Amino acid sequence: MNEKSAVTRNAAKELVMFLFCSTVYRLFSGALMVSLTWTILNQDEGGYLPLALAIFCSFIPAFITPAMIKRLSLRMNGRQMSSWFVLGLAGLALISGVSRDFTLGLLITNLFAWLMIMSLEASLDMWFAQIQRGMDETRVRRISGATTATSQAALMTGPLLAAGLMPILNGMGFSLVLSAGFFMVAAICFTRHSQPSAVQTTVEVTAATRLPLTLFVPMVLIWPILGAFNFMLPVYVASHGWALFELGVLDAVFGLGMALIGVLVIIANTGRNLTAYLSGLIALALIATLMWLLMPDNLLLKALSLLILGMAFGGARVHIRVAIACRYSEAAVGLYVSRANALATPVLLLILSLQLAMIDNAWLLPFLLVTLSVALLLQTSATRFARGPSSTAAVGA
Incomplete structure (x- = not known):
């Protein structure tokens, strides 16, 4: 009985950690992406091609992420991967401040920031799968609803954070704030002794009905x-x-x-x-x-x-x-x-x-x-x- 209670407490602590890290990460990532978009737009007065190029290139990492996650999952679990990816965003936030006057530098920073974000979404799903393992379906639905609500709230607040701080802080000052926020999340969610990775199982793809x-x-x-x-x-x-x-x-x-x-x-x-x-x-x-x-x-x-x-x-x-x-x-x-x-x-x-x-x-x-x-x-x-x-x-x- 005591062992079961200990497992429940550990799962609850892990869930709180997940909710905090995923929410704060999305808050700062929303601020970072809208600041990059706005800075790129204002590089060339009246020119929208750099912005279009930045938006198009932001979807290129979708082709890279699956292979990268598959390879990294052999050595790390979802929580550890999330920590390293958020740490990558901390570095990219600093680079965005340094390169704020260089269109090419901003475009490259935007590309790698999207690579980190798409990878993070996959690693966070892995982390969530570890937490909810063994729970009943009703509880999983409630937890999933909570994560969706907090994440969407953070994504909505991120652009407002950028709008409020960028006029007050100079370009590098705002980048330092974002980098510090990402570094805090990376430090909190990092662990050397977390739960083992989920057991990989083979699932047969059924073709009973084609996707319309x-x-x-x-x-x-x-x-x-x-x-x-x-x-x-x-x-x-x-x-x-x-x-x-x-x-x-x-x-x-x-x-x-x-x-x-x-x-x-x-x-x-x-x-x-x-x-x-x-x-x-x-x-x-x-x-x-x-x-x-x-x-x-x-x-x-x-x-x-x-x-x-x-x-x-x-x-x-x-x-x-x-x-x-x-x-x-x-x-x-x-x-x-x-x-x-x-x-x-x-x-x-x-x-x-x-x-x-x-x-x-x-x-x-x-x-x-x-x-x-x-x-x-x-x-x-x-x-x-x-x-x-x-x-x-x-x-x-």
Whole structure:
């Protein structure tokens, strides 16, 4: 009995450590990425090509991360990997301050920062898998909900942190603050004697039902939508003579919309009527588009439009995760997600090219892509697919 209590206490301590480290990391990473985006945008007055190049290159690490994680997992567990990756971000934060006046240096820093962030997302999932091993499904769902809520809150606060501190501190001062924050997280989550790595098991990929295009295409569009949004937002802010504060606010409310729809999904139990749920998401996307197009250039109105768009986009992401998790094994999900991420890079290149060609209306593409994604999910095949879980063992996200 005492041994069981000790195990429970250790698991609780590990969970608290995970929540703290993952939340604070996302707070400072959100501040770092928005500061890099803003600094790159202001390198060439009136020139948006460096920003487009930075956003496109930020998705290149998606091809490198899986092989790197697989190799490192032979020697380290998720918590140890997370510590080293956060330490890498601490160094990159310093480099961003040193190279703040050099476009090439900022582009390279941005590329490696995204490599660390994508690797961290994988290592944090490994760490979470260690913590929840042996717990009942209900408790795992509650823990997963808590991590999602705290992480989204941190990602929303990060841009505001940058907006508040960058005008006060000089370029290097802000970089030192970020580096110190990352170093603190790395030191806290580092351990030499943590839980052993999860036992690797072979899971057979079942092919009972092919993934419909109406679901796969929205999966491909997730990262391009985020990339198109990250490009159009600073372009819009700069073209209207606004500053970093407005950029931080608009970026934050988009994330707030994604967090809000997550709460509503849990409260309303929307799985009972997927057609109504997806139709509601399309309505939100259309309302957001019309508001952005027709309303005056007022910060409050634009923020409300992006809040609604964030709800539509976040709702689509929730539906995609549920649809694939309830139908395929973990190995099959990983296969489809990796294929979608690989195709996302050329799609993003096409979208950024279109945005550069129609720079005055660059905002339109992310709005239209969110609407298209939800419309595809509403197709009968995707809706029926999500309702009926197969005999394949479902994996909790």
